[in-house]
Amino acid sequence: MKNNDVPSTATLPEAGPPTTREHFAQWRQAQDIRQRTRLGGFFYLVAWCLCWGFASRPGMHWAAGLMVTALFALLLLLRLLHRLPRQADVDVLRRWALVHWNLLLATALSWGLASSWVLATPDFGNARLVAVVSTVAFATAMVFTFAMNRPLALLGVAFLSLPGIAALAWHDAQALPVVLTLVGHLAFLVLALRRGHAEYHAHTAMAFELLDQRERFRALSRTDGLTQLGNRLHFNQVLPEMAHQAQRSGQPLSLAMFDIDWFKRINDTHGHAAGDACLIAFSGWLRTAFAGPGDVLVRLGGEEFGVLMPGTTAAEAWQRAEAFRHQVSLTPVAWRDRHIAVTTSGGVGTYGVAIDGEPEHLVQRVDRALYTAKARGRNQVTQALGDALPPQSDLPFWAS
Ligand SMILES: Nc1nc2c(ncn2[C@@H]2O[C@H](COP(=O)(O)OP(=O)(O)OP(=O)(O)O)[C@@H](O)[C@H]2O)c(=O)[nH]1
Secondary structure, three states: OOOOOOOOOOOOOOOOOOOOHHHHHHHHHHHHHHHHHOOHHHHHHHHHHHHHHOOOOHHHHHHHHHHHHHHHHHHHHHHHHOOOOOOOOHHHHHHHHHHHHHHHHHHHHHHHHHHHHHHHOHHHOOHHHHHHHHHHHHHHHHHHHOOOOHHHHHHHHHHHHHHHHHHHHHHOHHHHHHHHHHHHHHHHHHHHHHHHHHHHHHHHHHHHHHHHHHHHHHHHHOEOOOOOOEOHHHHHHHHHHHHHHHHHHOOOEEEEEEEEOOHHHHHHHHOHHHHHHHHHHHHHHHHHHOOOOOOEEEEEEOOEEEEEEEOOOHHHHHHHHHHHHHHHHHOOEEEOOEEEOOOEEEEEEEOOHHHHOOHHHHHHHHHHHHHHHHHOOOOOEEEOOOOOOOOHHHOOHHHO
């Protein structure tokens, strides 16, 4: 971002949600998957332990049972350990989601195979009911929790349900009503997934619209409509941040304030539209003259402008302001068939914790310097009291 523009929708704070539609959708999906996957792994482990523990002859299958327990414990651990990357771009998020989906599908397939073993093995006795009920619960949860990715959720449901249904149909002729009920439930889940998927993405799109509009309004509320520079609200927000940053980094932070001289006279002589043209031209000159990295330009109100220059010493700031003033005095504003001569007065100051304390004090010092420049006859730049004056050798030739 160029700092002389107010923050756009593409420049949210680091911790905020992404600001492009695709990035936001991917970010939100990853967040939802991460949040919704937390408890899932526990349920599979618990359901398996119930099946195994309530088998009528559990001792017969201790080795296999233990291995399945270890498998679900491992999958649970992997799901918990697979954390979301911070500040990730779209591709990183997409890859993360894919890896996590693989863990979810591996868990679903493991459950499908384990439950089919339970259902096909008479030793498990009443635990077979636990397996059927758990399968129904897991498949339903898969549809309602992970509807964001329809094909993968469908695959998960198939992994969870089909092995058990096949085992029941194959090994137990009396289970036909149960099999039919499970197939009916499966059909309901497919339909529910279709609707849930559409609703999930509609909701995400709406959330993005709201966020985007909020950012647009925020940027608009901080932009001056005539010059498209930041406005005073923007200035009031960035000044303390930049002062704090300067304090932390030990780098200087300078402020220049400019006021167009005899602006009322320009309005009265050439009309309000000509005055507006001067303000627009003036802001364009500011953009050209103060295009340093991190420079922040604002229209403080009326015909008054401010420039925050991070990493700029008092002497450098004064030189830049003085060079700008000189350039303005040489460049008339072309408006219709006229050339309107414009001059500006300026005040310059550098933030110092010892002198200023609060950044607002720097504004007062620079404002006073600006009024001194006006009082001394205009078309000049004055250094704020408390700042070190630039050595004479550093002054440009026209100012010495
Ligand atoms: N065209 C135009 N005029 C504006 C705008 N905002 C403020 N003004 C005018 O700017 C003028 C400012 O006049 P003053 O505050 O008296 O200052 P000045 O005439 O520049 O005199 P000094 O600052 O003392 O040199 C007023 O006439 C305002 O109406 C604007 O957006 N467009």
